[in-house]
Amino acid sequence: MSNFFNTGLTQQQFLDEFWQKKPLLIRQAFADFETPISPEELAGLACEPEIESRLIEERGQEGKAWQVSCGPLSDDDFARLPETHWTLLVQDVDKHLPELQYLLDPFRFIPDWRRDDLMISYAPEFGTVGPHTDGYDVFLLQAMGARRWQIGDQPIHEAKLIDGLELQILAEFKPDQSWDLQPGDLLYLPPNFAHHGVALNDCMTFSVGFRAATQVEVLDAVVNNLLEQQLGKVRYSDSNLLLSAHGSEVDEHAVERLKKMLHQAIDNAEPILTQTLGKVATETKPSLLSLASEYMTGAISKEELERLFSQGEELHRNHYLRFAWSENNGCGQLYMAGQAYEVDKQAVGYLTLFAEQTTLTPKDWKQIKLSESAVNLLSKLIEEGGWFWQDT
Ligand code: SIN
Numbered sequence: 001m002s003n004f005f006n007t008g009l010t011q012q013q014f015l016d017e018f019w020q021k022k023p024l025l026i027r028q029a030f031a032d033f034e035t036p037i038s039p040e041e042l043a044g045l046a047c048e049p050e051i052e053s054r055l056i057e058e059r060g061q062e063g064k065a066w067q068v069s070c071g072p073l074s075d076d077d078f079a080r081l082p083e084t085h086w087t088l089l090v091q092d093v094d095k096h097l098p099e100l101q102y103l104l105d106p107f108r109f110i111p112d113w114r115r116d117d118l119m120i121s122y123a124p125e126f127g128t129v130g131p132h133t134d135g136y137d138v139f140l141l142q143a144m145g146a147r148r149w150q151i152g153d154q155p156i157h158e159a160k161l162i163d164g165l166e167l168q169i170l171a172e173f174k175p176d177q178s179w180d181l182q183p184g185d186l187l188y189l190p191p192n193f194a195h196h197g198v199a200l201n202d203c204m205t206f207s208v209g210f211r212a213a214t215q216v217e218v219l220d221a222v223v224n225n226l227l228e229q230q231l232g233k234v235r236y237s238d239s240n241l242l243l244s245a246h247g248s249e250v251d252e253h254a255v256e257r258l259k260k261m262l263h264q265a266i267d268n269a270e271p272i273l274t275q276t277l278g279k280v281a282t283e284t285k286p287s288l289l290s291l292a293s294e295y296m297t298g299a300i301s302k303e304e305l306e307r308l309f310s311q312g313e314e315l316h317r318n319h320y321l322r323f324a325w326s327e328n329n330g331c332g333q334l335y336m337a338g339q340a341y342e343v344d345k346q347a348v349g350y351l352t353l354f355a356e357q358t359t360l361t362p363k364d365w366k367q368i369k370l371s372e373s374a375v376n377l378l379s380k381l382i383e384e385g386g387w388f389w390q391d392t
């Protein structure tokens with residue numbers, strides 16, 4: 001699908017002109033949209049102990065008084081809520097209800113590993129989380145009722161926030177645009193654009209959020225990989241040392257040498273950078289770790305795989321885990337949950353099967369079993385919980 005939501009833009013034109021650059025409102029991107037999940041079902045998810053959720057209430061002096069309660073929520077929490085001015089937010093609904101993953105399909109022209117989750121909010125009239133910025137790209141799909149979105153048309157890099165709140169709410173917000181979104185309308189916002197959405201009536205908003213590692217997260221992963229590979233051992237050197245009037249000063253020349261040393265360390269790490277990125281991009285969020293690990297099983301032999309597939313069994317991909325792959329000089333790496341798995345030339349062609357398909361059928365097995373290396377990788381992935389039989 002290269003036409004971007006029937007806008008007349010190709011997906012590449014959207015990437016060139018809007019992605020990470022400017023907001024875009026698309027009316028009826030999902031024509032005649034009806035929410036596949038009710039507010040009651042969403043409230044049910046927020047009562048589950050392992051599901052990340054928040055209830056945000058706006059009370060008291062306008063724009064100043066906000067209450068945040070983190071889930072799990074209880075029936076009593078819902079019973080005491082007023083008629084208006086609150087929002088319920090539930091994270092990772094795409095993983096908890098994998099039957100909703102079809103909603104993410106139109107966004108899969110952006111790499112899967114850039115996507116974070118589908119967050120769903122419900123709010124009665126006047127419900128809002130306040131004007132704020134997010135560090136991530138987000139597509140906001142109006143799923144039920146109407147919401148007024150006001151946005152700024154320039155990114156804010158150092159946002160001034162209201163002090164003393166558990167929420168990050170902008171101290172000042174002057175909107176440049178205002179739109180009322182109806183079911184099926186979609187608003188794309190790049191990182192750091194101020195936005196303020198207020199429910200006009202009983203309203204559900206689906207947020208498809210993206211994620212990107214910070215410099216510190218990537219540097220930490222690079223250092224860990226360098227340590228694992230026993231690299232990065234070149235020491236600070238100063239063969240161009242100049243006489244100095246002071247014996248203890250760390251002078252600007254020393255800082256210049258340090259900068260060179262750090263650049264050189266990154267250049268020397270080039271062969272492991274792809275692997276580092278693959279690991280960082282597929283790390284499992286701490287809030288999903290225990291649910292993700294429920295699918296781990298014992299080791300499985302090729303004979304056992306053959307037996308189960310020949311009985312018509314299918315494997316399913318663990319929707320709590322993130323997958324990616326890379327290829328270098330004909331050899332491949334599969335990344336899953338922050339781990340890298342090497343495969344030889346023979347098995348490179350199978351990486352998309354393991355990282356992108358959601359099921360593996362007996363027909364896929366006929367292909368997989370032709371490569372010893374692909375079979376070994378699959379049995380490792382099953383052991384680690386990346387793929388599972390329906391009834392495990
Ligand atoms: C909401 O759904 O109320 C908030 C979504 C967002 O601002 O990212």
Ligand code: CO
Binds near residue numbers: 132134195
């Ligand atoms: Co936001």
